[in-house]
Amino acid sequence: MSGRTGQDESLRDAAVVVTGAGSGIGRSVAHAFADAGARVLALGRRAAKLTETARGRQGIRPFAVDITEPGAPEAVAERALAEFGRIDVLVNNAAVVVRSPLGRIDPEQARQQVATNLMAPMFLAQSCLEPLRAARGTIVNVSTAGAVRGWPGNSVYGATKAGLDFLTRTWAVELAPHGVRVVSVAPGPIETEIAENAGFSEERIAELRRTQRARVPMGRIGQPEEVAWWVVNLARPHSGFTTGVVVAVDGGASVAM
Structure with a gap:
């Protein structure tokens, strides 16, 4: 990665892997890195969505893959190295959320959330570890600000994200001697398609948004670009001591009574 030449070019030609890049926060993260001059491997299950993400940005390379499948983490690392020759940043953003209170938790839905939200980031990081060490790179995990307190109906999702934050802290200590940094960005309510993808009706989504706004001291829902800004800037060399x-990128929701 080159230094600054009049403007911040610290991410120019950096090789970045972003999961869940087909929409929402992941798409905004892929765009923000590409706009900073990075080369981005955009991962997701749906090729058409990834094509939309890459449209107009030559630095984004779509790669349709289910990161929970056996062999997928290794395939991602191999593809990134084939495309870019290195891996500077891994962004673990992909997530599945299914609202289920205790007593109505479906085992298969629970397994899907654990596999996507917790196991996939673990094994992607492991598969990308040697290139990240060689680049003295950064892992950015996208968790949730909601995991810091009780969250009725979201015990499985919240547990996977709390677990991801624990991995962040532990890996940060493990990998610091190798020059690899590990950080989490924990969004609050953000305007994405996650509720639609979870099967919520329009009426349920509207009610959810009203409830969320009422709990956010800043009185609004966040935008994906506001989360992406933190992801990108925490990956810059300027954040090298972090x-x-x-x-938390949540409008103050996690610290409000």
Whole structure:
């Protein structure tokens, strides 16, 4: 990665892997890195969505893959190295959320959330570890600000994200001697398609948004670009003394009574 030449070019030609890049926060993260001059491997299950993400940005290379499938983490690392020759940043953003209170938790839905939200980031990081060490790179995990307190109906999802933050702190200590930083960005309510993807009706989504706004001291729903800004800037060399942190991007919701 080159230094600054009049403007911040610290991410120019950096090789970045972003999961869940077909929409929402992941798409905004892929765009933000590409706009900073990075080369981005955009991962997701749906090729058409990834094509939309890459449209107009030559630095984004779509790669349709189910990161929960056996062999997928290794395939991602191999593809990134084939495309870019290195891996500077891994962004673990992909997530599945299914609202289920205790007593109505479906085992298969629970397994899907654990596999996508917790196991896939673990094994992607492991598969990308040697290139990340060689680049003295950064892992950015996208968790949730909601995991810091009780969250009725979301015990499985919240547990996977709390677990991801624990991995962030532990990996930060493990990998610091190798020059690899690990950080979490924890969004609050953000305007994405996650509720639609979870099968919520329009009426349920509207009610959810009203409830969310009422709980956010800043009185609004966040935008994916506001989360992407933190992901990108925490990956810059200028953040080189920052590791093991969980940054809440939630309008103050996690600290409000």
